[in-house]
Amino acid sequence: MNISLCYSQLNDFERAQNSLVESLNICGPHCPDYAMIQIDYARGFVFLGLNLYDKAEAEFLKSYVYSKTVGDVRMQLDNIYFLAEIYIKQNRIKKSGSIS
Numbered sequence: 001m002n003i004s005l006c007y008s009q010l011n012d013f014e015r016a017q018n019s020l021v022e023s024l025n026i027c028g029p030h031c032p033d034y035a036m037i038q039i040d041y042a043r044g045f046v047f048l049g050l051n052l053y054d055k056a057e058a059e060f061l062k063s064y065v066y067s068k069t070v071g072d073v074r075m076q077l078d079n080i081y082f083l084a085e086i087y088i089k090q091n092r093i094k095k096s097g098s099i100s
Helices: 002-009 013-027 033-049 053-070 073-089
Strands: none
Touching (some): 013 033
């Protein structure tokens, strides 16, 4: 998952996505919520880098729900930050204030 984020920072989104596929394969069909927080967050970050805002929003929202489920406040805030960025870029300012 972290390798995917590193590739995303380097704008190598193909390798970033491949790393996420590998993470999911390693995690298996019963991947725990704490791992899915990171996987969906990284996937959102990839889509954000590709300017695929609808897909990025969906992934950050999934990660946000998982982070609320396990009580990971830091990841809740990280997801909110990028969701707000997406909403601002799409001129959906009211939506950015309603994330909870």
